[in-house]
Amino acid sequence: MSTTWAIAWREFRSYFVSPIGYVVLALFLLLTGYFYYSSLIEFVNRSLLFDQQAGMMSGDAPKMNINEWVIRPFFFNLSVITLFLVPMITMRLLCEEKKTGTIELLMTSPVTELQVTLGKFLAGFGLYGVMLLGTLPAMVISFVYSRPDLGPILTGYLGLILIAAACLALGTLVSSLTENQIVAGFASFALLLLLWLVHWAEDLTPGPTGSVLSYLSVVRHFEDMSKGVLDTRDVIFYLSLIVCGLFATMRALESGRWRS
Amino acid sequence: MIEVTHLTKAYGPTTAIGDLSFTAQRGEVLGFLGPNGAGKTTTMRILTGFLPPTSGTARVAGFDVVEDSLAVRRRIGYLPENVPLYPEMTVEGYLSYVAALKRLPRARRRQRSEEVVKQCGLEGVERTIVKKLSKGFRQRVGLAQALLHDPEVLIFDEPTVGLDPRQIIEVRQLIRSLAGTHTIVLSTHILPEVEQVCDRVVILSRGRVIAEDTPESLSQRLRGATSIRLRLRGANEADLEALRSVPGVRGLRVSGQRDGVVLVEVEGEPSAEIAEPLARAAVERGLGLRELAPYGMSLEDVFLQLTTGEEDGRGA
DSSP: OHHHHHHHHHHHHHHTTSHHHHHHHHHHHHHHHHHHHHHHHHHHHHHHHHHHHHHHTTSOOOOOOHIIIIIHHHHHHHHHHHHHHHHHHHTTTTHHHHHHSTHHHHHTSSOOHHHHHHHHHHHHHHHHHHHHHTTHHHHHHHHHHSOOOHHHHHHHHHHHHHHHHHHHHHHHHHHTTOSOHHHHHHHHHHHHHHHHHGGGHHHHSOSHHHHHHHHHOTTHHHHHHHHTOOOHHHHHHHHHHHHHHHHHHHHHHHHTTSOO | OEEEEEEEEEETTEEEEEEEEEEEOTTOEEEEEOOTTSSHHHHHHHHTTSSOOSEEEEEETTEETTTTHHHHHHHEEEEOSSOOOOTTSBHHHHHHHHHHHTTOOHHHHHHHHHHHHHHTTOTTOTTSBGGGSOHHHHHHHHHHHHHTTOOSEEEEESTTTTOOHHHHHHHHHHHHHHBTTBEEEEEESOHHHHHHHOSEEEEEETTEEEEEEOHHHHHHHHHOSOEEEEEEESOOHHHHHHHHTSTTEEEEEEEEEETTEEEEEEEEOTTOOOHHHHHHHHHHTTOEEEEEEEOOOOHHHHHHHHHHHHHHTOOO
16 A cells, blocks of 8 residues: 555656646636636626615515525536546656656566556546645635535535546546557547537437436536435446546556566 | 576567577676667566566566566566656655665665665765756666665666766676675676676577677687787788798788788687797798787677677578
8 A cells, every 4th residue: 555655646746846737736726716706706796686676676585596506507617627637637647657668667666556556546636636625715705605505515526526536547547558648638538528428429319328328428427416416326437437447557557467 | 596498579570589598596697798679678678577478488586477477576676778767856755766666664765775875876966856867877876776675686777878987887896796695687788897797698689599608708619719919020921821830820811011010810729829939930030020919809709700690690
């Protein structure tokens, strides 16, 4: 386990000696800040409008729900940004080692492929965790000026973590297959986008094929969670993606040692 | 300690190494000598479990490199041709990372790290980031990395490449000092290195072993005869014929001529003493004897003869 941590910690730190860590973090915060701000302003304006209308008609203003108007769209936007940023996080993980030759050190050390895979995955996951921490001020603002429900916020974060972990696992897999970072980045982006939009196939191919494809959609399983509904089916879907991605990465690393 | 039998590695249709067999005893320094592309790196990568062989077996410390890869990897220190460094890390940080990878017990990490820093002459640069180090220092960090967990078997792929002459001598001394307690396999294309450092040498060419012996007997075997170089003033064809008829002389050839001074290379029968009779004959015929020097065939000549002979298809 300590070996896994050593690999993860070295990789995590290397994000912050290259521009990647800072660029990804800064852009993520810029985008999330903008999304939060715009939906919050929209929410405030509408509330004022309803209040004025209610005042003129001397009735009660309709209740506006911050969860529904601000927080749920915010989580949804976060999930989309995650899709775009994960390839940037994962593209270097194993590519870089292959390109610079340090993979030779890693693979000739008494380290198992599982430890390498987990270490790399955890490093990317750690960076995503730091990114998510950057969204907490938005939640603090919501709680200071309003009374949102805590439940959907917690399930929303859980959903984001699961989505990100699944995407990171797949990105790590792609990174293990090539030594070119651009190829790794774009290929993982394409793969993730396909998994994101695969539910469109439901309308095109009705019947069992369509529903299977729809089930594979990464974003479908997030919808309930962003509303505060925690369904074990969704959790299991993400966990199985994570396990599949990491297992395939492990096998890809191992395959270098297989007799040809 | 290392047993390689009928090892073959093919990349598609091209054979990198074919039917390679050799052994290295405990405590021995074994040198791989060969031109670029001879299969030195491929062989080392197989020994370290980085690449699988296509067929044949390799055992390190009694463990098969394919079946017991992890056990082999625990017992080897490997310096690849491209030193595996992370440019953004400090030497200290890098060594502590490698210590974790090599499963060095936490309590011993600091002590071992200090030891290898001293051994490899890295004092004073522990806190420097690798990117800022010169090629020579990087090479030494690579060596330090290989020695860190004090493995029984050390595998060095061109350990002195990129070093300046003084550093080369230091690294060779370091390798010699490790011999005896460690089994070392190193590759090189620098011939004096083999003569100075290795107990035994395996000459590879095109993925095959074309000679395996001690450096001394290798050059002796090919030298076979003693050779003498003469510089003679005023020698004509008749004089050369006379020298050729000196007992013990097997052959004679003129290799150069300048200002009336002829450079002659004389090859004698094995173990025949020809220097004195030659000098006497030259003086008797009234030739100006400017120089008389024995010259042995260096390992370099042996190497060239072996590897080029192979390419001509004649073998050696």
